[in-house]
Amino acid sequence: MADREPQDRFGRPTEDMPDSADRTPHADHDLLVVAAGSDVGADPAARAAAARQRAACPECDALARDLFLIAAGLQSLPRSIPAPAARDFRLSPDQARRLQRGNGLRRFLRPFGAGGIPSLRPMAAAFTTLGVAGLLFTLVLPGMTTFRVVTGAAPGAISAPIGAGDAAASPQAVKENASTDSPAVPAGAATSPAAAGASPASLDLGRSSATPPGPQVPSQDFSAPTASVSPLSPVAVLSFVLLAAGVLLFVLRLAAYRLR
Amino acid sequence: MLDSPGFTLPLRRTPQTVEDLRPTSVVEDPAQRRDLILLERARGGDLDAFNDLVVVYQDLLFALIVRMVPDRDQAADCVQEAFFSAFRNMASFRGGIVRSWLSRIAINAAMDTQRLRKRRPVDPYPELEDDSWQPPADASADPVTTALETERHRALNRALATVTDDQRAAIVLYDIEGYDYAEIAQMTGVSLGTVKSRIHRGRIALRGLLADQMELFRG
Numbered sequence A: 001m002a003d004r005e006p007q008d009r010f011g012r013p014t015e016d017m018p019d020s021a022d023r024t025p026h027a028d029h030d031l032l033v034v035a036a037g038s039d040v041g042a043d044p045a046a047r048a049a050a051a052r053q054r055a056a057c058p059e060c061d062a063l064a065r066d067l068f069l070i071a072a073g074l075q076s077l078p079r080s081i082p083a084p085a086a087r088d089f090r091l092s093p094d095q096a097r098r099l100q101r102g103n104g105l106r107r108f109l110r111p112f113g114a115g116g117i118p119s120l121r122p123m124a125a126a127f128t129t130l131g132v133a134g135l136l137f138t139l140v141l142p143g144m145t146t147f148r149v150v151t152g153a154a155p156g157a158i159s160a161p162i163g164a165g166d167a168a169a170s171p172q173a174v175k176e177n178a179s180t181d182s183p184a185v186p187a188g189a190a191t192s193p194a195a196a197g198a199s200p201a202s203l204d205l206g207r208s209s210a211t212p213p214g215p216q217v218p219s220q221d222f223s224a225p226t227a228s229v230s231p232l233s234p235v236a237v238l239s240f241v242l243l244a245a246g247v248l249l250f251v252l253r254l255a256a257y258r259l260r
Numbered sequence B: 001m002l003d004s005p006g007f008t009l010p011l012r013r014t015p016q017t018v019e020d021l022r023p024t025s026v027v028e029d030p031a032q033r034r035d036l037i038l039l040e041r042a043r044g045g046d047l048d049a050f051n052d053l054v055v056v057y058q059d060l061l062f063a064l065i066v067r068m069v070p071d072r073d074q075a076a077d078c079v080q081e082a083f084f085s086a087f088r089n090m091a092s093f094r095g096g097i098v099r100s101w102l103s104r105i106a107i108n109a110a111m112d113t114q115r116l117r118k119r120r121p122v123d124p125y126p127e128l129e130d131d132s133w134q135p136p137a138d139a140s141a142d143p144v145t146t147a148l149e150t151e152r153h154r155a156l157n158r159a160l161a162t163v164t165d166d167q168r169a170a171i172v173l174y175d176i177e178g179y180d181y182a183e184i185a186q187m188t189g190v191s192l193g194t195v196k197s198r199i200h201r202g203r204i205a206l207r208g209l210l211a212d213q214m215e216l217f218r219g
Helices: A031-037 A044-056 A058-075 A093-101 A103-112 A120-151 A155-159 A162-168 A171-179 A200-208 A234-258 B030-043 B047-068 B072-088 B098-119 B143-160 B165-176 B181-188 B192-209 B211-218
Strands: none
Touching: A031 A044, A031 A058, A031 B192, A044 A058, A058 B143, A058 B165, A058 B192, A058 B211, A093 B047, A093 B072, A103 A234, A120 A234, B030 B047, B030 B098, B047 B072, B047 B098, B047 B165, B072 B098, B098 B165, B098 B181, B143 B165, B143 B192, B143 B211, B165 B181, B165 B192, B181 B192, B192 B211
């Protein structure tokens, strides 16, 4: 007996170890698990998860029982409530005639409304996005680039980012550049290697502005920035068409919903 | 000894499974057959046939809408609008259950009204204390039971009017009207998961609102 380890009352657990993972406070529990599990239409996995949570937490168990009682109470509510006796919902021949009048338009708009073409909204969104993006790339962005090159700002300013180049390309900077006595740098030479590889638009503009060398006064005409990019390029036209189609689809869809 | 009358085997009781008693098939439903005949005649230009459908479904649609738009006058307007819309769109009915089709139209009308109300709020919904919300009492019923049931219905209706519109619509369609998840998803135009989430969140919200009245349900 002496060689045996003394038996401490609290030495070794003789019962099953409690599941410490479920000892979180009720406030941390996901009540939706309990709600989903106590529904009659719940799948076995949801039921099992709810049962585990209910077994571990008395508050969750009480919640499940209350939810069951509430669901039973809701199902006992009357399904039919008499409409006000003063109201006659039946249609008169006049009303029927009036309602049938707009049927042609409604039939035309039906595919665009609820239950119509399912991919209509994504299609309209895609058309609109492509149209806007196309217009942005064909009209707006080249216009901004052209403006910089035509002003004949310093080479660094040409290749600089838009935000950084604003100061260099400002009219004031242009005036300072023009007032110097030194011969102007030919336009072809003004384009640094960095600027040469900057964008096709700037390359194109560089070629178009490769006028005979000599004293050159930078253009002060800020109102004609799109010298090389025609607003009627095929891409621009296509973008217009896509944008119009997208907007039209949205409008038709809205009209179909309104006339439902 | 085993065949003595007092002897019973100690059977292990398994928890009662709750059976969903809602009908899953309506193929042979005479009401559905009647509705389809009426609708077919109405599509052929018979206004009386359509008006028969109106008479059959007006109370059902009113019950559905008045729980979503708890102003009785507005609910009645919604029902009228729903029947107008049903008449206009008869041609687009592609088979199926007429009741579901009408319910879907009614829900759309109710949601339009709710949206309009949110844009132009006039006054809050009145409390649902109207006695016409309660079913007529059975003559043989115990007065205490009847009173308890009436009180329970009132509490539920009050709480229902407080939850969000989406949750209320989902709960009304699922628990009261008896549609299944898939039908509700189709009617309301949202995913199955959203329907389930709305129902469960709505019930949890109801429990919070009815916390101090749960004795009504336990009795």
